[in-house]
Amino acid sequence: MVKEIKFPIEFKLCPNCGCADTTCRLAYKQEIADKGKGPKMFASSEKKAVPLIDPRSATLTVPTLLEHYDTCAFCGLRYCTKAEIINAGITMQQSGGNLKPFGFPQGKPGLS
Numbered sequence: 001m002v003k004e005i006k007f008p009i010e011f012k013l014c015p016n017c018g019c020a021d022t023t024c025r026l027a028y029k030q031e032i033a034d035k036g037k038g039p040k041m042f043a044s045s046e047k048k049a050v051p052l053i054d055p056r057s058a059t060l061t062v063p064t065l066l067e068h069y070d071t072c073a074f075c076g077l078r079y080c081t082k083a084e085i086i087n088a089g090i091t092m093q094q095s096g097g098n099l100k101p102f103g104f105p106q107g108k109p110g111l112s
């Protein structure tokens with residue numbers, strides 16, 4: 001029987017070769033964390049934010065699915081390394097008289 005899957009969901013190994021290292025995690029560890037320039041944290045090279053409700057109907061923050069993608073350090077495959085749900089703030093930009101969703105500034109852009 002399959003257990004109910006809950007967030008955050010982490011994919012710790014490359015689905016192609018089983019390697020646990022990704023290029024961004026290795027780069028962050030070697031250049032930042034190991035040199036004391038920043039805390040140990042989850043790093044990914046690309047993030048995709050998917051608002052779970054229509055951001056035009058919301059104010060301030062919306063529950064957002066945040067998927068992290070990275071590249072396998074061994075075989076080069078790009079794959080989803082983590083999926084989590086965050087509350088992302090939204091900002092609106094006026095454009096031609098209409099308000100349009102402009103972006104999802106997060107607390108920690110880049111590495112999280």
Ligand SMILES: [Zn+2]
Nearest residue numbers: 014017072075
């Ligand atoms: Zn791989």
